[in-house]
Amino acid sequence: MRLEEGRVIKAYNSFFYVQTENELVSCKLRGKFKKTRKSQGVVPGDKVLIAKLSDGTGVVEEQLPRDSLLRRPAVANVTQVILTFAAAQPDLHPLLLNRFLVLAEWSGLKNILICVNKTDLYRGDRAAFLQLYEQAGYRVLRVSAKENLGIAELRQVLSGETTVFAGPSGVGKSSLLNALDANLSLATGQVSDKIKRGRHTTRVAELLPYEQGFIVDTPGFSAMELGEIPLAELANFFPEFRPYLGQCRFAPCSHTHEPDCGIKEALAAGKISNERYEAYQAIYKEIQEAQQMKRKKEYK
Ligand SMILES: Nc1nc2c(ncn2[C@@H]2O[C@H](COP(=O)(O)OP(=O)(O)OP(=O)(O)O)[C@@H](O)[C@H]2O)c(=O)[nH]1
Ligand SMILES: [Mg+2]
Ligand SMILES: [Zn+2]
CATH class of the missing domain: 1.10.40.50 (Probable gtpase engc; domain 3)
Known part of the structure; x- marks a missing residue:
């Protein structure tokens, strides 16, 4: 059987969408790859070998070795992560930012950046607070998807990389990706007025081709298990x-x-x-x- 190499672009309802050189093939997994307590299974970003079936769908036969794995959100072969927060709505909580930083550092990624979106909403001065993180060695990008501020700088750091945008729901990850490339038209959702939280609009992680690399939109989360960290x-x-x-x-x-x-x-x-x-x-x-x-x- 001839196997074709491809990259998992997204996983949804037990289907794995694999981009090969020529086409996007919707695939099922061989049982041996199923997620267990020990293994994450096959995740978006994984490189795989697939067998094409006569009906045009495929089967994932082999998982190729990974260069890296971001554990949460689970995305493989990532070169950088942009931890995305909002200057307001939802408010930026330092401890949450620090927990995201620890989670990303634990995954061993080389490039970890902080991006603060919705700078149009914040009238005070976050400079002193953000400087602490710059002094700690992190690059901090200040942007507004709504007013197109800082988008050119953001674009520069993405070229040729596989970049995951991770952060709480409602901070504007999908909005930023839309600002980078209007053709993406990703769904975005209002932050609730009452509880000032996002509505979990993005449901699955998805790799989107961008400037010789990929940008990865992911579902927002804020509750995280750090208990496995040594x-x-x-x-x-x-x-x-x-x-x-x-x-x-x-x-x-x-x-x-x-x-x-x-x-x-x-x-x-x-x-x-x-x-x-x-x-x-x-x-x-x-x-x-x-x-x-x-x-x-x-x-x-
Ligand atoms: N004022 C302002 N609002 C923004 C900005 N960026 C996004 N928003 C709004 O914030 C809300 C949430 O944006 P999304 O892009 O859906 O947020 P998300 O991070 O993708 O959220 P999840 O998919 O739920 O994780 C939407 O109502 C956006 O219009 C910005 O720069 N300024
Ligand atoms: Mg989203
Ligand atoms: Zn000590």
Whole structure:
């Protein structure tokens, strides 16, 4: 049987849409690829080999090795992620931003950017707040899909990359993609007036061809499970902490209560911001509690 190579563009209702060199083929999966507790299964962005059937549909026969995997939203062979938030409606919560950053760092992606959309709505000054993240090493883009502000700068970072737009519902991910390419005409949804939250308009992740690469629209989310993150590695997921790791008296050091801690000294010297250190502590506690819960359950 002749197999053809292709890339999963989106998965929907147990169908996998695979773009081959010449066409888009709707495929079913061989049973061996089904999602289990251990494996994510086949996800958008995966490169696969398919067999074409006489009716024009296909079957995914092989999954090719991945260069990278963003775990949430699950997209394979991604080169960068743009964590997208709104300056307002919904409001930007620092701890949520930090949790998204940790999740992206855990996936080992090289390029992690922050994009703040809806700058047209915010009359105050977010500069000081966002500067903390720039000092931590992240590039921060300030844009407005509505007023077409910052879109040219955004376009520059996308060329030739596979870029996932991830963030809470209603921040304007699909709107931004539409601003980048009006032909996409992705559905967008109003943020509810009452609870100031998005309505989960985008339902599945989808790779869209863009300037020799792809942009990936994804469904918004804000509740995330960080419990699988190894606690001992958490400090590595704060890039500005890295130069000070290995300078602590105790090894391992949690950088929370131990004396002579390199991270706490960097904090006292103003090299690490209070906000980021507090986020580290909060996330550390959250992971610790999730893991204790899990252990209790297993013990029973
Ligand atoms: N004022 C203002 N509104 C915007 C901007 N960008 C998007 N919106 C509005 O915000 C709402 C949500 O936009 P979407 O693009 O659907 O948001 P999303 O992030 O794709 O949301 P999900 O698909 O639910 O994850 C829509 O009513 C948009 O018109 C902007 O720059 N300024
Ligand atoms: Mg959307
Ligand atoms: Zn320490």
